[in-house]
Amino acid sequence: xxxxxxxxxxxxxxxxxxxxxxxxxxxxxxxxxxxxxxxxxxxxxxxxxxxxxxxxxxxxxxxxxxxxxxxxxxxxxxxxxxxxxxxxxxxxxxxxxxxxxxxxxxxxxxxxxxxxxxxxxxxxxxxxxxxxxxxxxxxxxxxxxxxxxxxxxxxxxxxxxxxxxxxxxxx
Amino acid sequence: xxxxxxxxxxxxxxxxxxxxxxxxxxxxxxxxxxxxxxxxxxxxxxxxxxxxxxxxxxxxxxxxxxxxxxxxxxxxxxxxxxxxxxxxxxxxxxxxxxxxxxxxxxxxxxxxxxxxxxxxxxxxxxxxxxxxxxxxxxxxxxxxxxxxxxxxxxxxxxxxxxxxxxxxxxx
Numbered sequence: 001x002x003x004x005x006x007x008x009x010x011x012x013x014x015x016x017x018x019x020x021x022x023x024x025x026x027x028x029x030x031x032x033x034x035x036x037x038x039x040x041x042x043x044x045x046x047x048x049x050x051x052x053x054x055x056x057x058x059x060x061x062x063x064x065x066x067x068x069x070x071x072x073x074x075x076x077x078x079x080x081x082x083x084x085x086x087x088x089x090x091x092x093x094x095x096x097x098x099x100x101x102x103x104x105x106x107x108x109x110x111x112x113x114x115x116x117x118x119x120x121x122x123x124x125x126x127x128x129x130x131x132x133x134x135x136x137x138x139x140x141x142x143x144x145x146x147x148x149x150x151x152x153x154x155x156x157x158x159x160x161x162x163x164x165x166x167x168x169x170x171x
Numbered sequence: 172x173x174x175x176x177x178x179x180x181x182x183x184x185x186x187x188x189x190x191x192x193x194x195x196x197x198x199x200x201x202x203x204x205x206x207x208x209x210x211x212x213x214x215x216x217x218x219x220x221x222x223x224x225x226x227x228x229x230x231x232x233x234x235x236x237x238x239x240x241x242x243x244x245x246x247x248x249x250x251x252x253x254x255x256x257x258x259x260x261x262x263x264x265x266x267x268x269x270x271x272x273x274x275x276x277x278x279x280x281x282x283x284x285x286x287x288x289x290x291x292x293x294x295x296x297x298x299x300x301x302x303x304x305x306x307x308x309x310x311x312x313x314x315x316x317x318x319x320x321x322x323x324x325x326x327x328x329x330x331x332x333x334x335x336x337x338x339x340x341x342x
Binding site: 032076099107116170 | 179180181182183184185186189190193194199200201202203204205206207208209210212213214216218220221223226228230232233234235236240241242243244245246247248249250251252253254255256257259260261265270272273274275276277278279280281282283284285286287288289291293294295296297298299300301302303304305314315318321322323324325326327328329330331332333334335336337338339340341342
């Protein structure tokens with residue numbers, strides 16, 4: 001495949017091509033992403049993104065749900081992990097580092113009191129931790145550099161660690 | 172079903188039971204949520220939560236991906252929409268409001284330059300908007316009150332709008 005490097009199976013030419021295009025057409029960098037969520041009764045809902053199959057959402061039984069799918073705060077952790085996986089794959093490929101195995105354990109602490117109406121404080125995560133298990137053909141120094149690069153460029157990581165203006169309007 | 176109200180099919184007894192339990196055992200409110208992400212080659216990965224089927228992740232072709240699933244920043248929008256859906260269902264049920272239809276359109280603005288290594292700034296969303304389409308048996312004043320309640324108690328909404336300490340470590 002002419003557009004796929006031998007390393008990590010990543011189509012780094014597409015990434016480089018996009019970066020080159022943005023240098024001459026900066027407006028290409030300003031992207032917009034979308035999703036549509038439909039309520040399905042009780043605490044079930046599903047999300048649609050582009051033309052992909054809908055992804056279900058539910059709450060555990062202890063929270064009044066039907067326990068049929070990951071809940072929204074678990075989905076948030078998944079999004080962070082998936083984003084870090086892309087970051088490692090992309091930056092390792094640029095650095096010529098072959099990844100043998102990569103997995104990421106994520107956990108977050110959340111006080112339910114505000115969600116349940118027992119407090120009027122932060123309903124969200126007070127802290128999130130990601131532990132990266134990376135087996136790759138590189139020195140410790142190279143891995144540390146790769147790690148720093150991934151953390152410094154992670155769209156979901158930055159979204160979570162920074163305050164984002166979130167506008168929620170009733171149409 | 173003794174534990175399911177007639178309204179919105181929500182098991183509000185389970186939610187009320189949890190709230191009552193937290194009043195006498197405050198430590199029950201301190202929850203921890205988890206996910207594990209496994210890299211599958213290129214920009215593909217999958218996330219596992221509890222015993223549910225893994226959910227795939229990929230990037231669009233323009234970003235070097237295989238275009239087989241929603242990407243992490245789209246998953247983040249989905250998590251917000253699913254969280255708001257739970258919030259509406261829960262709070263409408265408590266208020267005795269029957270929901271006929273509920274869908275939520277989400278969009279977010281993201282400058283790709285930091286992710287692509289062309290800048291050293293915010294790689295994440297600069298802004299997120301959710302537009303809620305709610306058809307429910309309630310007055311406009313009741314809907315406005317419901318909306319305010321949902322926004323004030325949304326775990327994912329608060330996580331996104333507040334800076335969260337995110338620790339990412341290489342094991």
